[in-house]
Amino acid sequence: MNIGLLHSRIRAEEKMLLEEFKRREIRCEEIDVRKIAFLSGHVTWSRFDLVVDRCISEAQAEATLAILESMDIPCVNRLSVRQVCGNKLTTSLALERAGVPSIPFRIALSAESALQAIAGVGYPAVLKPIVGSWGRFLARVNDADAAEAVLEHKSHLGSPMHQVFYIQPFIEKGGSDIRSFVIGDETVAAIRRRSNHWITNTARGASAENCVVTSELDRISRDAALAVGGGAVAIDVVETPDGRLLINEVNATMEFRNSIDTTGVNIPARLVDFFVGLGAAA
Amino acid sequence: MASGQYPVAATVCIECHAQLPLRDGLIVGEIVQCPECGVELEVVEVEPIRLQLAPEVEEDWGE
Numbered sequence: 584m585n586i587g588l589l590h591s592r593i594r595a596e597e598k599m600l601l602e603e604f605k606r607r608e609i610r611c612e613e614i615d616v617r618k619i620a621f622l623s624g625h626v627t628w629s630r631f632d633l634v635v636d637r638c639i640s641e642a643q644a645e646a647t648l649a650i651l652e653s654m655d656i657p658c659v660n661r662l663s664v665r666q667v668c669g670n671k672l673t674t675s676l677a678l679e680r681a682g683v684p685s686i687p688f689r690i691a692l693s694a695e696s697a698l699q700a701i702a703g704v705g706y707p708a709v710l711k712p713i714v715g716s717w718g719r720f721l722a723r724v725n726d727a728d729a730a731e732a733v734l735e736h737k738s739h740l741g742s743p744m745h746q747v748f749y750i751q752p753f754i755e756k757g758g759s760d761i762r763s764f765v766i767g768d769e770t771v772a773a774i775r776r777r778s779n780h781w782i783t784n785t786a787r788g789a790s791a792e793n794c795v796v797t798s799e800l801d802r803i804s805r806d807a808a809l810a811v812g813g814g815a816v817a818i819d820v821v822e823t824p825d826g827r828l829l830i831n832e833v834n835a836t837m838e839f840r841n842s843i844d845t846t847g848v849n850i851p852a853r854l855v856d857f858f859v860g861l862g863a864a865a
Numbered sequence: 866m867a868s869g870q871y872p873v874a875a876t877v878c879i880e881c882h883a884q885l886p887l888r889d890g891l892i893v894g895e896i897v898q899c900p901e902c903g904v905e906l907e908v909v910e911v912e913p914i915r916l917q918l919a920p921e922v923e924e925d926w927g928e
Contacts, residue, residue, distance in 0.1 A: 590894060591894065592894060592896060592907070592919070592920075593892060593893070593894035593895045593896070593908075594896075597894070598892065598895065601892070613892075613894070639926045640923060640925055640926055641925035641926075641927070669925075712924070714924065714925050715924055715925065715926075715927060716926065716927020716928050717926075717927050717928070719927075720924075742924065744924070817928065834927070834928040835928075836928050837928055838928045
């Protein structure tokens with residue numbers, strides 16, 4: 584079997600996956616997408632049974648996957664999954680269309696309409712860029728004055744993507760949320776992320792502890808994964824004060840370095856199991 | 866090309882010239898952080914190890 588692994592920066596996760604392939608003596612070719620150029624009309628990557636996307640850049644990933652899939656080369660996650668998950672609006676729309684309980688959202692395309700939309704959600708509200716990760720550029724706005732300031736800054740300093748205002752109500756989640764890992768059709772593990780800050784990403788310093796995968800968490804996680812197109816995804820789930828689970832976001836290139844010892848689940852091994860199965864079926 | 870973008874022989878930080886404690890098993894594309902100034906350096910060759918300043922985090926980066 585011949586696997587290709589798309590990457591740019593090598594994170595701990597990519598290194599763990601490469602080591603797992605090596606341990607099993609599965610050929611895995613590292614493909615730094617910054618170093619390749621495609622020639623249209625030439626199918627040059629047919630040597631791969633499967634290409635695994637581990638790109639850190641959304642734009643680079645989408646461009647590379649679009650080309651590879653046009654050559655009928657099996658990719659995981661697929662381009663469509665990467666596109667849906669790489670944009671909070673399309674993620675939310677996919678979840679809503681599939682009827683998966685998720686945090687309500689509003690979209691506005693100007694600062695003026697965003698201010699009205701935030702008022703409609705009520706304060707505090709959360710403003711997010713539609714593209715981005717690791718809890719970056721999130722803003723909790725507690726009142727209209729703060730909203731006006733943030734919107735003015737985004738309008739004048741942000742790229743066009745920042746002019747698509749994604750707004751959620753602030754959910755009081757008790758200082759933690761849940762990150763579940765779905766590989767194929769199984770929720771393999773989950774962690775609870777705790778922080779004194781309202782942003783509970785581990786990339787922002789939240790601590791991680793094991794979270795039991797209840798039947799309810801399993802069901803909503805697998806439903807969310809299915810809604811975005813399946814594959815291997817990491818799902819952010821919040822618990823409302825009245826005990827409901829709501830999907831917040833879905834991530835297409837999961838980071839799991841803090842979740843292996845925490846959960847006792849060898850996530851890179853489970854991913855490689857999944858990849859091998861896909862490669863064999865291709 | 867800006868100063869510091871050229872790959873240089875490892876062991877010394879491009880930015881602050883501090884000694885870099887490099888762990889075994891580094892691979893191309895990995896990031897090494899200078900313990901003195903905190904700058905991120907990307908491994909661009911491994912035999913011998915050569916480093917260059919890592920790209921800044923872009924808006925579309927993430928998981």
